[in-house]
Amino acid sequence: MSRQELPVLADPSACCVPMVTEALTEDAAAGLARGFKALGDPVRLRLLSLIAARAGGEVCVCELTDAFTLTGPTISHHLKVLREAGLIDCQRRGTWVYYWIVPARLAALSQLLDVSAAAASTGSTR
């Protein structure tokens, strides 16, 4: 199965340093904001969570469309936005397209927002 690395993953500055530790550079912010923008829609967030909850496996697009009252083309559009933001990848096999998450990209966004180090030293209210 071919799984090409996306450009967003090739940028080491876009990965892994919590913002409570170090302020973002302009370049890093651009790549990371693209990821968050893709997550900033309830349908896309649910689509991603349905794929992610498959415990490291793949999800057929046919299962994803069944989970929503939206049309197939609308679901496909949202999946394309998630894919272009580097959050998921896919492969067509026969009739269907299968999707999976890109853990490194999700981890980078998660780690950026990780406040546990700061929270531990300053208390839980700020």
Next chain:
Amino acid sequence: MSRQELPVLADPSACCVPMVTEALTEDAAAGLARGFKALGDPVRLRLLSLIAARAGGEVCVCELTDAFTLTGPTISHHLKVLREAGLIDCQRRGTWVYYWIVPARLAALSQLLDVSAAAASTGSTR
């Protein structure tokens, strides 16, 4: 200092369960997507990181405007979006407004994207 809890923080379903563990409900996705949407802009992401990097402290709006080539009203608009999404809070004292992060909200978004449990069991490439 008055620091009122924001509605987004009062929703327990909007907090803390990684999406690799459990798919999101429609209601939870709406609240969480609002947070990610606010992060989906490079200027807002840099503003948030400048506030977050102050190690649990506050940042005067005067310092934030100095860090960008944007106008004061543009910076204020972006700060308002971050505040309305529950990511930061603020207080006016004298001439200036002071901003700080809301760690619980950042932690909820971070934990939602945490793939470490799944990554540990399936390897680093997916």
